[in-house]
Amino acid sequence: MARQPPARDVAPTVQRLRLRYAKRGRLRFTSTRDFQRALERALRRTGVPMAYSQGFNPHPRISYTNAAPTGTASEAEYVELAVTSVLDPEAVRAALDEALPPGLDVLEVVEVRAPDFAERLQASIWVIELPGVEHAVAAAAVSTFLAADVIEVQRLTKSGMRTFDARGPVLRLDLRPDAPEDPGAGPCAILDVVVRHVTPSVRPDDVLAALRLVADLVPPVPSRVTRLAQGPLVADASVGAAMDAVTDPLAPDRG
């Protein structure tokens, strides 16, 4: 006798919602799984009528896309929810933002109106702060990096140690002008990076590994990394400000 999941009467999905949230401050140390647990519990506390899967272990229908690595902050993380009532997106945003701890901040909720969201996330814009690194040192390293065609780095992935090119997908690596906000705090080089999403993905720590490899750039203390945006790439990412290299991925849903 094969095991049969219990017959269950599951309410149908009537609406899908897309969330943008930020991971800030000390909560940048949460992993994707940490966020998932926190979100699912916040959904239960706020009473969002989630759609559930069937089977032995029903789980709420939530899709997570392209989460930032543990330890990096982000202003642009995306999640999709399936719910069983038609809800007011702004009410959901406010309720979830209130229910999640400060530092996991729900910034936007829109109703899903267009498919293929994952394909809209073509590139990310990262800012990498390097406390203790002099501007000139960073400038030299950046030019060496940009002069190379290919820089192979290694990283331990789920499928073992992989070697891949960390240079090709980097569309922009801009060093901000040397204008410290707080002159007393010592040097701090700041990089704006535009990275095309490829497999395996090139992450900020891969870019740092590449800088170390080709230019011996070794920050004296851990860097601070924040994803500022992800979305569709503009036609020519090399012109204008790095911040304008991608557009709003939720635009097709706003109708």
Next chain:
Amino acid sequence: MSVDSVFPQLEALLPLVTKPVQYVGGELNAVSKPWDSVAVHWALMYPDAYEVGVPNQGVQILYEVINEHPDALAERTYAVWPDLEALMRANGVPQFTVDCHRPVGAFDLFGLSFSTELGYTNMLTALDLAGIPLHARDRDESHPVVVAGGHAAFNPEAVADFIDAAVLGDGEQVVLAITEIVRTWKAEGRPGGRDELLLRLARTGGVYVPSFYDVDYLPDGRIQRVAPNRPGVPWRVSKHTVMDLDEWPYPKAPLVPLAESVHERMSVEIFRGCTRGCRFCQAGMITRPVRERSARVIAEMVDNGLAKTGYEEVGLLSLSSADHSEIAVVAKALADRYEGTETGLSLPSTRVDAFNIELANELTRNGRRSGLTFAPEGGSERMRKVINKMVTEEDLIRTVATAYGNGWRSVKLYFMCGLPTETDDDVLQIAELASRVIETGRQASGTKDIRCTVSIGGFVPKPHTPFQWAAQLDHETTDARLRKLRDLIRADRKYGKSIGFRYHDGKPGIVEGLLSRGDRRVGAVIEEVWRGGARFDGWSEHFSFDAWMAAAQTAFADGPVDVDWFTTREREQNEVLPWDHIDSGLDKDWLWEDWQDALSEVDVEDCRWTPCYDCGVCDQMGTEIQIGPSGTTLLGMPALPQRGEGLVAASAAPAPTVVADGA
């Protein structure tokens, strides 16, 4: 005086360590009070990794009770892993709390909850990182008062050098009493310094201050006597018992960590204490008498806790949960209430003879029938008489057959190896029992797709139990016996493939035994092994038996005692035991009689249902059994809020009821 957060210094280290999220705090329902707003500051520690410590109910309860006090605050701290410890030492970052990242050394009191003795080395790490001298005698007014609690504190002698005080039993009320004594002493301008404060605590009769007791030894190593060395300090220190659990419905706002923990569920304690009388079970002996929560308060705690946490599973905790007099009412009412809300209920610690299928069906109405766990503990009928766990083989077979027949596919059975009077044969009978379980289960379920897992570990004799006089089995014999059992199960060609076998080797049990029944001389071993790098002794990947034995060799070099003396030696009736001056209420003569009954394989009934047999607790402590049925119900409890309330789009047509809420 304000106390600054050390988070800025810590933050720079976090990218360099594994699972940094465990050090950042930010749990739901955590409390942060301004330092200067209160007079008394408690740092509470569960001396293990965050993932183990954060769900601990004892710490969560005290955390909340203290933080509700208008003139006190409590923050939590946990053991840091060796990678962070090394970085903290290199960068001068002290042991910190996860709530406000304040240095532990700045608090008035540093309370540690010891569920197990294997956390002792982690305490030394925390003291050292906090800048608190390891030895109580080296501390002054600037250092926190170090207070130990938890079950292991019923014999705190092994850590007597390192703690200032120990508190026995339920903490809810005594933690407030201590807070009051510290508050008054501070308000008076700290008269008499640290010594006077400890004296005030000791004179209550409910706080044990080891330095106010002298221990004399006989030439052969046994204790001659333990005597107070200050006027007004009592000969024996009493445990604390909360008599009305309904009045103490804590935790009211359970902590929900961001990091993954070992218990991804909410817990509600449905009763405290157990009088089943299992002779190996220290928890059952030291938490008497049984005190139940009423059905109504249990339901309110579940309801309130779920609303405040968002957990999807609730464990109804106790030492033997199916024994609650109203468990059937509670289980049915909760299952009704949460039907259709994807909320699971679980009943850990279910006795074979208290299990019934109606109850199990209620608990799994949602269809999750992952596995059932029972603990016969002894492999043979004879052994179960010795330990007074009167579960017959027929009971067990009938119960598992019912479970398999009702859709469960996996049953886990817990046993112990090395019980007093045990022979190879007693343990090898486990193989036969497991085969019968599979045979019966296949018949009952009509499928071969069922499993039984045998889990077995070495028995450690504990203080305040009838086995406190028993010889612990040496680890070589334990391991040899477990190997024989494993081979026998593997040789079973018919059923062996359906039987899983998990065992814990005997070496950690010997160290636990040394610490459990140790006296003050064992403190030197703990310090020695810690100085050599011992940490996280409850984790097999960190535990080093050889390091402990080497440390014991050094520490015991000039004395008449050794590890065997503390572990594998049987004690005589009149030997002064290191914990005799700690009063759990149990009468030592009754314990001895029960030990003799064990050797004669005579069982003793549960005093909830039969006349009192004078174990001594209720007389000595002024307590009484408190069991229901209370007759309370869930009638009149507010209905669960409809999901989606307040979130529905104004423009949407009134939706058909797509949410199936049972209530």
